[in-house]
Amino acid sequence: MIDFALPVELDETELAVQETARRFAGDVLRPTGAALDKLPAEEMINGQSPLFDVHRQYRDLGFAGMRFAGDLTSRQKARLVCLIGYELGRGDVGLALSLGASNFPAMVAANSGSRELMEQFTPDQIGCWAITEPDHGSDELDVRATASHTGQDRGRANCIARPDGNSIVINGQKSSWVSNGSIAETAALFCTYDDGGEEAAHGVFLVNLKEKGVSRGKPTDKIGQRALNQGEIFFDDVRIPAGNMAVPPERYAAFANMILVRANSSMGITFSGLAQAAFDEALAYAKERKQGGVPIIQHQNVKSRLFEMFRKVMAARALNWQACMQNFTSADPRLEYAIATKVTSTQTAFEVASDAMTIFGGAGIIRDHPIEQMLRDARISMIEDGCNDLLGLMAAERF
Numbered sequence: 001m002i003d004f005a006l007p008v009e010l011d012e013t014e015l016a017v018q019e020t021a022r023r024f025a026g027d028v029l030r031p032t033g034a035a036l037d038k039l040p041a042e043e044m045i046n047g048q049s050p051l052f053d054v055h056r057q058y059r060d061l062g063f064a065g066m067r068f069a070g071d072l073t074s075r076q077k078a079r080l081v082c083l084i085g086y087e088l089g090r091g092d093v094g095l096a097l098s099l100g101a102s103n104f105p106a107m108v109a110a111n112s113g114s115r116e117l118m119e120q121f122t123p124d125q126i127g128c129w130a131i132t133e134p135d136h137g138s139d140e141l142d143v144r145a146t147a148s149h150t151g152q153d154r155g156r157a158n159c160i161a162r163p164d165g166n167s168i169v170i171n172g173q174k175s176s177w178v179s180n181g182s183i184a185e186t187a188a189l190f191c192t193y194d195d196g197g198e199e200a201a202h203g204v205f206l207v208n209l210k211e212k213g214v215s216r217g218k219p220t221d222k223i224g225q226r227a228l229n230q231g232e233i234f235f236d237d238v239r240i241p242a243g244n245m246a247v248p249p250e251r252y253a254a255f256a257n258m259i260l261v262r263a264n265s266s267m268g269i270t271f272s273g274l275a276q277a278a279f280d281e282a283l284a285y286a287k288e289r290k291q292g293g294v295p296i297i298q299h300q301n302v303k304s305r306l307f308e309m310f311r312k313v314m315a316a317r318a319l320n321w322q323a324c325m326q327n328f329t330s331a332d333p334r335l336e337y338a339i340a341t342k343v344t345s346t347q348t349a350f351e352v353a354s355d356a357m358t359i360f361g362g363a364g365i366i367r368d369h370p371i372e373q374m375l376r377d378a379r380i381s382m383i384e385d386g387c388n389d390l391l392g393l394m395a396a397e398r399f
């Protein structure tokens with residue numbers, strides 16, 4: 001294994017956190033992710049599933065909501081977020097993303113500044129980010145509608161919150177892509193807010209998913225990141241207190257921008273970890289597998305392929321570090337930087353996993369082999385949290 005150099009030296013605390021995250025990723029996430037990958041989507045979320053134990057162990061480590069980081073500065077926290085996310089992605093991206101998505105409601109509550117919301121929505125719960133709707137995928141992320149055709153009607157919302165006295169009543173559904181959708185206890189619900197005004201508006205609502213009127217669809221069966229549960233959430237006259245509107249319409253665009261910066265940055269960090277994991281596997285195999293009388297690493301084409309993989313992983317990691325440090329500590333985070341890291345890392349993860357499969361030859365295509373899972377996991381990252389081409393259009397609109 002080559003430990004890719006970071007453009008900084010780590011202090012003692014950072015080295016200890018990195019080591020803990022690496023151990024959790026290697027000892028827990030990698031084997032559990034591989035086991036969950038083979039289970040039917042519905043079986044993966046039954047009460048005996050190790051998925052819940054992964055969430056518990058993550059909380060016990062103090063990683064959920066970065067509780068262990070206490071009084072650290074935003075710069076110190078940003079460095080730890082980069083270190084931890086990369087290690088978890090190296091272990092298993094499906095589980096890393098389940099753990100990351102879980103913190104959304106607590107993060108929204110903390111951002112609202114409301115003590116009451118912070119007490120109700122904590123990192124100890126399994127949470128989710130419910131934004132995508134059956135008729136609004138890319139549309140929901142393209143908050144400024146910069147990639148839309150002007151003058152076209154985007155169509156009706158699938159999920160609408162309406163004020164009713166001291167309550168808000170929610171009706172409709174979010175799509176089958178909501179990460180942790182079938183298992184979440186709480187949701188950060190990004191949806192249309194209809195207060196009878198002429199303009200359609202959006203808000204963010206914190207919802208306890210044990211409320212009457214909430215139901216779930218079947219867990220989504222998919223080709224990759226199978227350890228990441230996804231599923232629809234339905235709302236039938238679900239009533240929440242008016243104070244659970246954590247972000248009102250007038251602050252929605254700025255807030256959504258901040259969330260998209262976080263989400264794209266986290267994706268970048270996590271998938272640079274997957275790219276590194278695929279490289280590690282390929283390098284170890286190339287040293288051990290003999291063909292033509294020598295370990296295959298001695299063949300020119302294998303060497304040059306490994307170098308290309310190394311170069312891409314190193315570049316993705318350096319870009320992530322630089323863009324995340326800038327965005328996580330700046331008063332004016334730049335979505336285009338975050339999108340550049342997401343697109344670079346996911347593309348790199350896919351290309352490196354594919355090259356790793358070539359280095360493994362026939363062994364790499366066998367089910368149960370880590371490489372074939374990594375390739376499937378990497379492929380869907382280029383759609384996840386926004387298709388890369390659409391994200392690129394959104395970024396370029398900000399130049």
Ligand SMILES: Cc1cc2nc3c(=O)[nH]c(=O)nc-3n(C[C@H](O)[C@H](O)[C@H](O)COP(=O)(O)OP(=O)(O)OC[C@H]3O[C@@H](n4cnc5c(N)ncnc54)[C@H](O)[C@@H]3O)c2cc1C
Pocket residue numbers: 101129130131132133136137138139141142147148149177178179180225380381383384385386387388389390393
């Ligand atoms: C693994 C995974 C995890 C996810 N997690 C979550 C989650 O936690 N919460 C959640 O709410 N959602 C989640 N999603 C949903 C995800 O954000 C959407 O799938 C994504 O935004 C794309 O939406 P869509 O699938 O409806 O595709 P569509 O929007 O229908 O897009 C289809 C194609 O059309 C292109 N396209 C669409 N609009 C434009 C445009 N204006 N200009 C140019 N091209 C365009 C797209 O690039 C794409 O190629 C997840 C998805 C995946 C795959």
